[in-house]
Structure formats: C-alpha cells, structure tokens
Amino acid sequence: MVKGTLHSLRKVFRLDLKRLILVLATFGVVFTSLNTLITSYHVHRSAFIKDTLHANQVYATKLAQVTELFLQSVNSQLHVSAYHISVKLSDLTEVHKELERLLGQTNSFDSLVVVDTHGKIIAVKPDLDVLGKSISNNQLDVLNTQQPQVLEPFVSPAGNLMISPTYPILSESGDYLGFVAGGIYLQGDTILNRLLGRHHYEDGSYMYVVDKKARLLFHVNEHRVGELVKDNLAIERVLKGFTGASEIVNSAGISMVAGYAPIPMTGWGVVSQRPMSSILDELGVTHRAVIYSSIPATILILGLILIAGIQIAKPLAHLAKQLATFDKTSSDTSQIKAWYYEAANLKRTLLQSNRSIKKVIKSLDNDRKTDQLTSLHNRLSLDLWLKNAMLSKAGMSVLAIDIDHFKSINDVHGHRAGDEVLKELASVMRGNARADDFICRVGGEEFLVFLPKVSLGEAVDAAERLRKQVLEHTMPKGIQVTVSIGVSHWLNNESSIERAIELADQALYRAKRTGRNKSCCVEPV
Structure with missing residues (x-):
C-alpha cells in the first residue's frame, strides 16, 4: 500500500x-x-509625494501673497486715517470719529487706537478699558523708527492675543506726532482666521503662519496660536526667506510633506503641509x-x-510516448499533429529512426534464425516454425537430405569448395520448393525440408525430382555430388512431429546403407 x-x-x-x-x-x-x-x-x-510637495509649495506661496496683499491693504487704510488724524489731532472728538469711520468702513480691524509720541493711548475704538494706558517700551522703540510696522504678537491690555499693523502720524511740516494702530486678534472669529481658515481639508492637510520668532500666528488648532515651534525644518527655511518644499518630521514627530513661502512685508512664513500617512x-x-x-x-x-x-x-x-514504444508494430505517429518546426523535425527523425531500428531488428532477427552460409533457416527458426505448424490441422511430409561423401569433397577440393557446394545445393532446393515449404540446414551437410499438405507418395516424387536435379547439376569447380533422401509423413495425430523427423532420419540412413544417391521412405506416423 x-x-x-x-x-x-x-x-x-x-x-x-x-x-x-x-x-x-x-x-x-x-x-x-x-x-x-x-x-x-x-x-x-x-x-504622489512630488505632486504634493509642488502643490503645497504653490499653495503656501499663494497664501503668502494673499496675506501680503491683505497687510498692504491694511497699511493703505491706516495711511489714509493717519493723514486725516494728523490735521485733527488736537480735537479728540474728530479723532474718534475718524476711528469710527475706519472701523465701520472695513472689517479688517478688531480695534483701532491712536498713540502719542510718549506711547500713551489717546483714542480707542471700540470703547475699551485701555484709554490713557501706555504701550510697552519695546513696542515704543520699534515705533520710534517712524515707519509703518506690524508689531509682533502681544497680549493687549484687554487680554487678547493680537498683532497690530501701525502707521506713523506726521504733521504737514513732517513732525512725528505719534501713530495709529489697528488691532487684529489671532484667536476667535477674526478677519485673519477667516482669511486663512478656509484652507483646511479632510485629508489632514492644513497650513499655519509663523512670525519671525517662529511663533504661531495662525493654526487650525486655535489653542496652539502663540506657541513657539522648534526643530521644524520648514519653519527654519521659510524664516530665512526661502520658498520651497520638503519632507519633514514636525514637532509632534509626524512625517509631513510641506511647502513653504515667506511674507516679505513682515518676515513671516506660511507653511502648507499634509501628513505622509494620508498620501x-x-x-x-x-x-x-x-x-x-x-x-x-x-x-x-x-x-x-x-x-x-x-x-x-x-x-x-x-x-x-511513441519513442518509449517504438518496438511495437502498433505504434502510429500519423495522429500526432506536429504543428511547429521542432516537433515536426522530431517526428520525422523519430519515424526515420523507428523504421531504421525496426529494419535492423528484423535483420538481426533474420540473422538469428538464418544459417549464415546457405541463408536457409537454422535450428532456432525450425523450432519456432514447428510450434506454429503443430497448430495446423493438415499433415505434412518431411525430407531428410544428406550430401553423399561430403568429407571427400572437403579433403580433395578444400573447405572453401565444400562451402560453395553447400550454398549451391541450398539454391537448388529453394528452386524446387513451394512458397509454403520450409527448408533448413540442421548441421554440416544435412538438411530438412517440410512439405505442408503433401502426402507421402507426393513427397517421394518430390524427393526423386530433387535427387535427380542435384545429380544432373554441375556444382562449382565442376564438382559432381549426389544426395541421399529419407522421407516420412506426419498425420497431425497424437504422435509428435519430432517422431516424424526421427523416421525421416532413419529412412535417410537406410538410403545411405543401401548404396546412396537414392530416396527411401517410411509409413506415415
């Protein structure tokens, strides 16, 4: 199993x-x-990463430009108000009216103040509890440059985190009188948040704005506004004035694809980024x-x-498969469709080899069953033929033939001449045989001839004809030979065919003892 x-x-x-x-x-x-x-x-x-890098860079650049335009617009509005206030500075009622006009005309500001040269707030809109208070010395030092400025993020006296664009107030003679400042809150529903907060997507993309100190001015997470950001490559590069894009790891340790662009007017930076995981x-x-x-x-x-x-x-x-069974006569390659060159060539070669091998095998088989000298059947062939003959219903006659005095032919003329005589005698016997007759050389100068379906009397006549023809036939080198023949008959009964052969031999010996060159027979077996 x-x-x-x-x-x-x-x-x-x-x-x-x-x-x-x-x-x-x-x-x-x-x-x-x-x-x-x-x-x-x-x-x-x-x-994907390259496209996102490019898109974020373009996006950050666009937002930087938008923010720049917004700040320029704010600056222009403050410039106009600063001019009007410069001629009315002594009349605070008119100053407040101008602030109300500007605040009502635009939604750019959450608050407006006017500050004198000593840093004291002398006018404010809307009404806040900051009137009469002073700004910080650091802010005052910046504003004393008498140039338009955007103050760094600070917490106002009212407690709001904000940035403040400012514009100097100058008299007609050019004397510095103070400045007007607009307050823009960084937290809550403010103009800056509305401007930048539209650019947030569900794929995790977001942008943020930082000032020159890497402090967040805008972020989607409002609680992070005002936070200082460290160890961020995009922020480091944008604050140096570079525009570009790169793969970064943000301060929270998250891989990002970021684009960045600076805002020249303020030195701020805009960063637009998308999580790598989203991509x-x-x-x-x-x-x-x-x-x-x-x-x-x-x-x-x-x-x-x-x-x-x-x-x-x-x-x-x-x-x-055919090659494995090439020795079988039933092998057939005609059904094999060799439709391409190699297979067709193999098929042709196989057929040729098959035919050649079968021819060789047949030749070898014939040689195995054929007497090499006379080309008659040998004893092996006789045994095979007798097995088939015994299956036949018809009887047969047997002739046992022997050349008379063959030894003297070899002694006088030599063995080569004796071989030629044997071959010639074989030729004579084949010439007298029928198609169904079986002739074999059983050894030396002795032969057996089997005549299927021939009676004893017909076999005796055939033996006599053969004997006379041999007598009259001239052998090679002019040698004359005679043969003695013993005849018997097998009736296909219970007796074996070997008995018929034995009786033919006995008749042959009788012919030799009684003078040679004659035919003798025995009764049917």
Whole structure:
C-alpha cells in the first residue's frame, strides 16, 4: 500500500514538459506582475509625494501673497486715517470719529487706537478699558523708527492675543506726532482666521503662519496660536526667506510633506503641509485599484499560456510516448499533429529512426534464425516454425537430405569448395520448393525440408525430382555430388512431429546403407 501511495505521489508530482511550461510561465507572469506592481507602487509613491510637495509649495506661496496683499491693504487704510488724524489731532472728538469711520468702513480691524509720541493711548475704538494706558517700551522703540510696522504678537491690555499693523502720524511740516494702530486678534472669529481658515481639508492637510520668532500666528488648532515651534525644518527655511518644499518630521514627530513661502512685508512664513500617512493611504487605494483591475488580465494571460503550453507540449509528449514504444508494430505517429518546426523535425527523425531500428531488428532477427552460409533457416527458426505448424490441422511430409561423401569433397577440393557446394545445393532446393515449404540446414551437410499438405507418395516424387536435379547439376569447380533422401509423413495425430523427423532420419540412413544417391521412405506416423 505504501509503495502504491509513493507511486501515485511520484506520478502526481512528476515534472513533465506541460507542467514545466506551466510552472515557468506562471512564475514568469507572477514575477513580472509583482515586479510591475512593486515598481508601479514606488513610481506612484514618488509621483504622489512630488505632486504634493509642488502643490503645497504653490499653495503656501499663494497664501503668502494673499496675506501680503491683505497687510498692504491694511497699511493703505491706516495711511489714509493717519493723514486725516494728523490735521485733527488736537480735537479728540474728530479723532474718534475718524476711528469710527475706519472701523465701520472695513472689517479688517478688531480695534483701532491712536498713540502719542510718549506711547500713551489717546483714542480707542471700540470703547475699551485701555484709554490713557501706555504701550510697552519695546513696542515704543520699534515705533520710534517712524515707519509703518506690524508689531509682533502681544497680549493687549484687554487680554487678547493680537498683532497690530501701525502707521506713523506726521504733521504737514513732517513732525512725528505719534501713530495709529489697528488691532487684529489671532484667536476667535477674526478677519485673519477667516482669511486663512478656509484652507483646511479632510485629508489632514492644513497650513499655519509663523512670525519671525517662529511663533504661531495662525493654526487650525486655535489653542496652539502663540506657541513657539522648534526643530521644524520648514519653519527654519521659510524664516530665512526661502520658498520651497520638503519632507519633514514636525514637532509632534509626524512625517509631513510641506511647502513653504515667506511674507516679505513682515518676515513671516506660511507653511502648507499634509501628513505622509494620508498620501500613502490614498496611494494604497489607488494601488489596490490597479491590482484588482490587473487580476482578470493576469488570469487571462495565464490561461492563454496554459493553453499554448499544452498545445506545445502535446506533440512532444506523444512523440516521447511513441519513442518509449517504438518496438511495437502498433505504434502510429500519423495522429500526432506536429504543428511547429521542432516537433515536426522530431517526428520525422523519430519515424526515420523507428523504421531504421525496426529494419535492423528484423535483420538481426533474420540473422538469428538464418544459417549464415546457405541463408536457409537454422535450428532456432525450425523450432519456432514447428510450434506454429503443430497448430495446423493438415499433415505434412518431411525430407531428410544428406550430401553423399561430403568429407571427400572437403579433403580433395578444400573447405572453401565444400562451402560453395553447400550454398549451391541450398539454391537448388529453394528452386524446387513451394512458397509454403520450409527448408533448413540442421548441421554440416544435412538438411530438412517440410512439405505442408503433401502426402507421402507426393513427397517421394518430390524427393526423386530433387535427387535427380542435384545429380544432373554441375556444382562449382565442376564438382559432381549426389544426395541421399529419407522421407516420412506426419498425420497431425497424437504422435509428435519430432517422431516424424526421427523416421525421416532413419529412412535417410537406410538410403545411405543401401548404396546412396537414392530416396527411401517410411509409413506415415
């Protein structure tokens, strides 16, 4: 049972040409598909990141420009108010009216103040509890440059985190009278947050703005506004005035794809970024779609290769099977469709080899059953013929033939001449034989002739004709020979054919004892 199981397993896992083609083709298709998918993934990953880097850079640049335009607009509005206030500075009622006008005309400011040269707030709108208070010395030092400025983020006396664009107030003679400042809150529903807060996406992308000290002026997480950010490559580069994009790890340790651009007017920086994980998730969705869409084509290709492999292997498998059974006469290659050159060439070669081998085998078989000297049948051939003859219903006659005084021919003329005589006698016997007769040389100068379906009397007549023809026939070198013949008959009864041969030998010996060159017979067996 174990042997049978092992044999079955060997048969199942036998590596034939069809399986080999299928395995190689499957490996080739799968390996190529995997290689294509892996290469495609890396190419798409690089393309996704590159596109996102470019998009974020463009986006950050656009927001920087928008913020710059906003601040320029604010600066222009403050410039106009500063001019009007300069001629009305002595009348605070008119100053407040101008602040009300500017505050009502635009939604750019959350508050407006007028500060004198000593840093004291002399007018404010809307009404806040800051009137009469002074700004910080640091702010005052900045404003004493008498140039339009945007103050760094600070907490106002009212407790709001804010930035403040300012514009100097100058008299007609050019004397510095103070400045007008607009307050823009950094937290809550403010103009700056509304301007920048529209640019937030569900894929995790967001942007933020930092001042020159890397302090957050805007962030999607309002609680982080005012926070100092450290160890951020994008912020470091944008605050140096560079515009660009790069893969970074933010302060929270998250991989990001960031684009950045500076705001020249203030030295601030805008950073637009998207989490790397979001890009890879999108890439994964895209790549899975590619894989799913490629599966049918891959299966189709494998199926076509399998069909082609079977068709390629089929003629070779049939030829191999025929080669294994080439010695069988039933082998037939006509049904093998060798439709390509190699198979057709193998088929042609196999046919030629088959014919040649069969011819050689037949020749060897004939040689095995043929007497080499006379080309008559030998004893092996006789045994095979007798087995078939005994199955026949008809009887047969047997002639036992011996050349008279053959030793003297060898002694006088030599063995070569004796061989020539044997060959010539064989030729004479074949000339007198019928198609069904069987002639064999049983040794030396002795021969047996079997005459199927011939009676004893007919066999005696045939023996006499042969004896006379030999007597009258001139052998090589003019040698004259005679033969003695013993005749018997086998009736296909219970007696063996070997008994008939034995009686023919006895009749032959009688012919020799009674003078040679004669035929003698015995009664049927």
